[in-house]
Amino acid sequence: MHRQREQGTATPYMTDETRAQLPWILIRCVCFLLCFAFLFLGISNVLARKSLLLPWNMSVKVGGFYNEPKDSIDTMLFGSSHMYCSVDPVELQQLTGQSAYILATQEQPIWTTYYYILEALKTQKPKTVVLEVNMVTADQDYAGDGPNYSALDPIPFSMNRIKMAMATAPWGHKRELLFNIYKYHGRWAELDKDDITQSYKKERDPQRGFVELDNVSPQAIAVDPASVKDAAPLLPRVTDYLNRIIDLSQKKGFRLIFFKSPSNPTREEQEKYNAAFQLAKERGIPYLDCNQYYREIGIDPKTDFFDGHHLNISGVRKVTPFVAEKLQSIANNG
Amino acid sequence: MQFNSFNYLIFFPLVTLIYFVIPHRVRYLWLLVTSYYFYMCWNPRYIVLIAGSTLITFVSGLLIGGENRRLENTGARGERRRRACLMRRKLWVAGSFITNLSILFFFKYFYFALDNLNLLLGHFGLHPLSPGFDVVLPVGISFYTFQALSYTVDVYRGDVEVERNLAKYALFVSFFPQLVAGPIERSKHLISQIHEKHSFDYRQARDGLILIFWGLFLKLVIADRVAILVNQVFNHYDWYSGLYLTIAAMAFAVQIYCDFGSYSLMAIGSAQVMGFSLMDNFRQPYFSTSIAEFWRRWHISLSTWFRDYLYIPLGGNRKGTLRKYFNTMVVFVASGLWHGANWTFVMWGFLHGIFQVIGQITKPAKNRLTDLLHINRQAFSYKLGQGIITFILVDFCWIFFRAPKIEDAWGFIGRMFHQWNPWIFIDGTLVEMGLSKADLIVALGAILVLVLVSTAQYRGVRIRERLARQNLVFRWAVYFVLIFSVIVFGIYGPGYSESQFIYFQF
Numbered sequence: 001m002h003r004q005r006e007q008g009t010a011t012p013y014m015t016d017e018t019r020a021q022l023p024w025i026l027i028r029c030v031c032f033l034l035c036f037a038f039l040f041l042g043i044s045n046v047l048a049r050k051s052l053l054l055p056w057n058m059s060v061k062v063g064g065f066y067n068e069p070k071d072s073i074d075t076m077l078f079g080s081s082h083m084y085c086s087v088d089p090v091e092l093q094q095l096t097g098q099s100a101y102i103l104a105t106q107e108q109p110i111w112t113t114y115y116y117i118l119e120a121l122k123t124q125k126p127k128t129v130v131l132e133v134n135m136v137t138a139d140q141d142y143a144g145d146g147p148n149y150s151a152l153d154p155i156p157f158s159m160n161r162i163k164m165a166m167a168t169a170p171w172g173h174k175r176e177l178l179f180n181i182y183k184y185h186g187r188w189a190e191l192d193k194d195d196i197t198q199s200y201k202k203e204r205d206p207q208r209g210f211v212e213l214d215n216v217s218p219q220a221i222a223v224d225p226a227s228v229k230d231a232a233p234l235l236p237r238v239t240d241y242l243n244r245i246i247d248l249s250q251k252k253g254f255r256l257i258f259f260k261s262p263s264n265p266t267r268e269e270q271e272k273y274n275a276a277f278q279l280a281k282e283r284g285i286p287y288l289d290c291n292q293y294y295r296e297i298g299i300d301p302k303t304d305f306f307d308g309h310h311l312n313i314s315g316v317r318k319v320t321p322f323v324a325e326k327l328q329s330i331a332n333n334g
Numbered sequence: 335m336q337f338n339s340f341n342y343l344i345f346f347p348l349v350t351l352i353y354f355v356i357p358h359r360v361r362y363l364w365l366l367v368t369s370y371y372f373y374m375c376w377n378p379r380y381i382v383l384i385a386g387s388t389l390i391t392f393v394s395g396l397l398i399g400g401e402n403r404r405l406e407n408t409g410a411r412g413e414r415r416r417r418a419c420l421m422r423r424k425l426w427v428a429g430s431f432i433t434n435l436s437i438l439f440f441f442k443y444f445y446f447a448l449d450n451l452n453l454l455l456g457h458f459g460l461h462p463l464s465p466g467f468d469v470v471l472p473v474g475i476s477f478y479t480f481q482a483l484s485y486t487v488d489v490y491r492g493d494v495e496v497e498r499n500l501a502k503y504a505l506f507v508s509f510f511p512q513l514v515a516g517p518i519e520r521s522k523h524l525i526s527q528i529h530e531k532h533s534f535d536y537r538q539a540r541d542g543l544i545l546i547f548w549g550l551f552l553k554l555v556i557a558d559r560v561a562i563l564v565n566q567v568f569n570h571y572d573w574y575s576g577l578y579l580t581i582a583a584m585a586f587a588v589q590i591y592c593d594f595g596s597y598s599l600m601a602i603g604s605a606q607v608m609g610f611s612l613m614d615n616f617r618q619p620y621f622s623t624s625i626a627e628f629w630r631r632w633h634i635s636l637s638t639w640f641r642d643y644l645y646i647p648l649g650g651n652r653k654g655t656l657r658k659y660f661n662t663m664v665v666f667v668a669s670g671l672w673h674g675a676n677w678t679f680v681m682w683g684f685l686h687g688i689f690q691v692i693g694q695i696t697k698p699a700k701n702r703l704t705d706l707l708h709i710n711r712q713a714f715s716y717k718l719g720q721g722i723i724t725f726i727l728v729d730f731c732w733i734f735f736r737a738p739k740i741e742d743a744w745g746f747i748g749r750m751f752h753q754w755n756p757w758i759f760i761d762g763t764l765v766e767m768g769l770s771k772a773d774l775i776v777a778l779g780a781i782l783v784l785v786l787v788s789t790a791q792y793r794g795v796r797i798r799e800r801l802a803r804q805n806l807v808f809r810w811a812v813y814f815v816l817i818f819s820v821i822v823f824g825i826y827g828p829g830y831s832e833s834q835f836i837y838f839q840f
Contacts, residue, residue, distance in 0.1 A: 011358055012533050013355075013533060013534060014354075014533050014535070015533045015534070017537075018534060028806075032810065039814060039818065043822065051835075144834075145828070145834050146834045176827070181821065181822075182828075183828055183830050184830050185821060185823075185827065186829060187830060188822050188823065
């Protein structure tokens with residue numbers, strides 16, 4: 001311990017030895033911290049949960065999105081599970097000639113989707129962005145761990161990821177979502193080959209973000225969506241981020257379309273969708289509510305649903321050509 | 335805030351950085367403010383109590399010091415004045431002790447006293463009392479109260495100068511590294527350091543940080559991991575029998591050492607970064623060869639406090655053998671009670687006292703016997719044997735410390751001897767105690783590291799010094815292994831369950 005000096009001389013702020021070596025000490029500290037950051041991110045990536053279970057292999061669908069050639073995608077589709085189970089981007093490209101990709105995760109909140117769009121714009125310059133609006137039905141300002149971590153886990157570390165985590169995680173849990181080693185470090189006991197080699201990071205998803213669901217679950221139509229005329233108020237946070245996405249489309253110059261897949265909504269859900277479409281109308285954004293076109297699309301509730309709200313492959317084969325046609329007519333109308 | 339929390343990871347560097355940047359003159363004020371903030375993070379209202387204890391002992395110090403001065407200045411003819419001074423000195427000491435111990439008693443032992451009183455009333459068929467209010471135990475009250483009281487006695491004995499700066503004294507009582515869980519510092523040791531001017535020394539800072547992370551390793555990787563097993567078995571001891579319970583008891587010995595010891599290490603490390611030196615609180619206690627030695631190696635700051643402020647005032651060993659045994663029992667029962675408001679802690683203290691008394695009584699006979707049998711008491715094998723026996727006795731006492739009630743402790747011990755089942759080590763049923771096989775392996779591995787480090791320290795190896803002499807790549811490798819062991823294997827965080835995600839697979 002450095003004791004007080006003789007009276008008359010002021011005690012220095014650091015010991016002589018430390019001052020003499022200060023530049024070298026600082027350099028070492030900086031290098032140490034850089035090594036630490038590098039190791040920390042590397043170990044976090046090994047320990048994080050991977051989503052590799054087909055057909056919901058988000059680690060490839062979202063994580064592998066960055067392997068797509070730069071500026072090669074014309075139509076980007078965003079939203080929740082309603083988006084990734086209802087339209088086939090490969091078929092869309094065959095029908096329209098425009099390449100397409102779905103970047104969506106289960107129950108992804110609208111505020112997270114805003115940052116997903118920003119993320120995609122880092123490597124792509126889409127002409128059209130389709131925003132599936134199921135999650136306007138949110139009634140809480142923050143979603144649970146399941147949707148939040150599913151959305152954030154495949155996104156690599158960057159400034160945008162930091163902002164995404166800050167917006168997505170509730171107060172008191174933001175750093176856990178940003179540094180997911182906090183949640184996943186216990187996985188050390190169940191690591192496997194995929195965790196360590198992370199070979200999936202080099203893959204490109206042949207389904208281009210689409211999740212093919214095969215199960216058939218006959219449904220009864222809850223309510224005729226055409227009969228639902230009212231619009232229920234949206235969560236202020238939802239409205240805020242819808243507006244931000246619209247502003248982004250004007251700033252970046254891409255065509256934005258609000259979209260709703262056929263999903264057999266309840267009255268309350270349809271009222272919320274109506275509110276979103278009302279906002280779109282007010283701000284001059286085209287929209288497509290497939291729930292109003294079951295007959296035109298040819299939706300058969302006995303064969304086309306995977307469960308209460310998601311389409312199966314049979315439904316997708318009907319919806320995709322319909323969407324292709326509508327996208328082209330919107331494009332032609334300017 | 336806890337040392338093993340993310341908040342401390344931000345609080346501590348910030349406090350330290352500002353500490354070394356501001357002028358020396360105001361540094362103690364900064365530490366005082368941050369220490370009070372640190373305390374208020376636990377419960378803001380109880381700042382009144384620590385401030386109260388601080389004020390009472392500060393004023394008593396001034397008053398006693400005043401009497402001491404008057405004593406010195408009294409001439410040969412001032413016999414009556416001398417007597418008055420001496421009496422007043424004792425009055426201030428008594429006043430300080432009574433008020434502070436009353437506060438401690440109320441907040442810590444109120445419910446314990448009430449429950450026992452009601453038990454007694456029930457015996458006589460009387461209606462039990464109910465308080466009609468809640469008493470919450472303020473964090474660290476046992477520690478800072480004892481620390482403040484030691485100042486009163488030190489001033490009385492003339493061991494330390496009276497502190498006239500209230501802020502500096504308040505910092506002595508509330509210094510955040512050791513406020514919550516010790517070590518209980520002596521005024522002479524700590525107040526003088528508050529008066530000193532500390533220059534930032536890189537090596538001290540580095541060594542302090544290493545100690546903090548070593549403490550985190552003990553706490554998060556070992557203590558919190560074995561706690562899972564200990565809680566599972568102790569809370570359901572009727573599900574287990576035989577060696578399962580023995581393992582759990584040994585695991586608790588590890589848990590409490592790593593838990594408590596880690597806090598002391600993180601306190602000492604934090605203080606070291608800022609240029610303060612706090613006393614060692616643990617010195618490889620489980621290597622002790624007698625219960626008496628155990629108490630020279632376990633919670634050293636508390637046992638020396640009891641020695642200096644209770645055992646010696648009672649007469650120590652200067653008033654005959656019987657009185658020595660009595661004093662020993664009083665000290666250890668008091669020590670037991672200090673640890674918690676429950677008969678189990680009293681029993682724990684009582685057992686430690688009794689074992690020491692028995693040890694002293696039987697020592698001559700033991701020495702004669704070992705001489706007769708040509709057993710070499712200096713041999714390693716003998717010391718190893720003594721060490722094992724001591725550990726068994728200490729661990730036996732720990733069962734009472736951990737059990738919620740004395741009946742549970744006896745129940746636990748009973749079931750421990752109920753069955754002899756060594757096959758549990760082979761048939762794979764060890765995983766039925768709450769920890770998976772992987773966790774058991776990590777726990778054992780980490781404990782092995784602790785044993786190796788402790789052995790080196792026991793033999794006087796100064797590990798951080800040796801480490802500093804090694805080359806950069808090796809040093810950094812050790813740092814990274816330590817840090818990432820804590821991050822990866824530590825028990826913390828919300829945990830991860832695949833079921834959270836399976837539900838969203840559409």
